[in-house]
Amino acid sequence: MPTLEEARQIILGHTRTLGTELVDLIDSMNRVAAEEILAPWDMPQCDNSAMDGFAVQSSDCTPEARFRVTGLIAAGAPVIPVEPGCAVKIMTGALIPPGADAVVPFENARMQGEYVEFKTPVKFHQYVRLAGSDLRRDELMIPVGAVIHAPEISAIASASRTHVSVFRRPRITILSTGNELVEVGELVTPGKVVDSNGVSLAAMAKECGASVQMLGIARDTVESHIEKMTAGLQADIFITSAGVSVGERDLVREVLADLGVPLEFHSVDIGPGRPTSFGVKDHCLVFCLPGNPVASMIIFTELVRPAILKAMGYRRVVPVAVRAILQENTSKRLGRIKLLRVRLEFNGDSLLAFSAGEQATGILKTSLRADGLALLPAARSSFSAGEEVEVHLLSNNVLMQQEEI
Ligand code: AMP
Numbered sequence: 001m002p003t004l005e006e007a008r009q010i011i012l013g014h015t016r017t018l019g020t021e022l023v024d025l026i027d028s029m030n031r032v033a034a035e036e037i038l039a040p041w042d043m044p045q046c047d048n049s050a051m052d053g054f055a056v057q058s059s060d061c062t063p064e065a066r067f068r069v070t071g072l073i074a075a076g077a078p079v080i081p082v083e084p085g086c087a088v089k090i091m092t093g094a095l096i097p098p099g100a101d102a103v104v105p106f107e108n109a110r111m112q113g114e115y116v117e118f119k120t121p122v123k124f125h126q127y128v129r130l131a132g133s134d135l136r137r138d139e140l141m142i143p144v145g146a147v148i149h150a151p152e153i154s155a156i157a158s159a160s161r162t163h164v165s166v167f168r169r170p171r172i173t174i175l176s177t178g179n180e181l182v183e184v185g186e187l188v189t190p191g192k193v194v195d196s197n198g199v200s201l202a203a204m205a206k207e208c209g210a211s212v213q214m215l216g217i218a219r220d221t222v223e224s225h226i227e228k229m230t231a232g233l234q235a236d237i238f239i240t241s242a243g244v245s246v247g248e249r250d251l252v253r254e255v256l257a258d259l260g261v262p263l264e265f266h267s268v269d270i271g272p273g274r275p276t277s278f279g280v281k282d283h284c285l286v287f288c289l290p291g292n293p294v295a296s297m298i299i300f301t302e303l304v305r306p307a308i309l310k311a312m313g314y315r316r317v318v319p320v321a322v323r324a325i326l327q328e329n330t331s332k333r334l335g336r337i338k339l340l341r342v343r344l345e346f347n348g349d350s351l352l353a354f355s356a357g358e359q360a361t362g363i364l365k366t367s368l369r370a371d372g373l374a375l376l377p378a379a380r381s382s383f384s385a386g387e388e389v390e391v392h393l394l395s396n397n398v399l400m401q402q403e404e405i
């Protein structure tokens, strides 16, 4: 049985980055660049003013000098050359005119009628944004593999590009299994369980940027499983939940074998989430998650999400582990990693990890309070309040100001 880390390595070893597609720049947020983008020209293209002020020749600026103001250059307006002994008003972003090599901000200048004098010495190129000072023509702006966020969109837009090539999003099919399940919105009678996994897994996959197709519920018959699972295997990634333990009606693995899907593993040495299977059929990655909603969400975070991100071209795919100080004594089974659901608080110095509540996997409300998963290592069974643990963040909220507005 692989450890969590080994399971992740097996999965990532089978995960290929998908092909590419051209998308509108505005839709490229959180996607990964599949093309290298070079600066098409010097940026900025020409020397321009960094301030509202006066364009002057710095060598004319002796301590007592006065300059006649001969005009104004607005951003985007044609330049007015600066004659010796003169200055021209200039706005931020306006081109530096011939005859000038520096800008004196208004706050460092004093007007006297049509003349201006400067309160401070003027240096060559002061408050001038030089051509190419940001990027030189043909300098690498966006490498292949860059995750596109607002600064990348801004850079690509500044090269006047409307579209960008990115790695494709995986198509993901999601299937719930079990006779006890009813669709969300249906009448829930005793003994029935609402299929919450379908929507929670779909929502998490969408959050990663995947395109999701929900296949509904396979009933506990071989025929129903074969029909739904055949459809599921058409995707890049196929996720099922439940029916993977050794219950008499746990058909998922049996049907996968019938459909010719070899499993790389059928359990992971982790709690919660042990009954997790993974296999590959042609180009489709198949994840069979436990039925328990808490366990399936944890396994999604730890094992499925990294594969989705790698398929989308991400190179950093493993959740970042922050260090937090455990606030309660905790014990667990020796020899298996435990993911403890914790609530995090920042005390201004360190992150504090409080148990988010009862840790039995049946207790969903503990997940409602959890900000992260503390990774309690396999090799130890007891942990004391005050010691540091690694925590995978489930929400970014903990990094926000603790006081609510
Ligand atoms: P199983 O893996 O089939 O033994 O299911 C484990 C537990 O998860 C049982 O209590 C199921 O009722 C529950 N469960 C299975 N599938 C889902 C689902 N799609 N949504 C919510 N709970 C589920």
Ligand code: MG
Residues within 6 Å of the ligand: 177, 178, 179, 242, 243, 247, 249, 250, 291
């Ligand atoms: Mg079942």
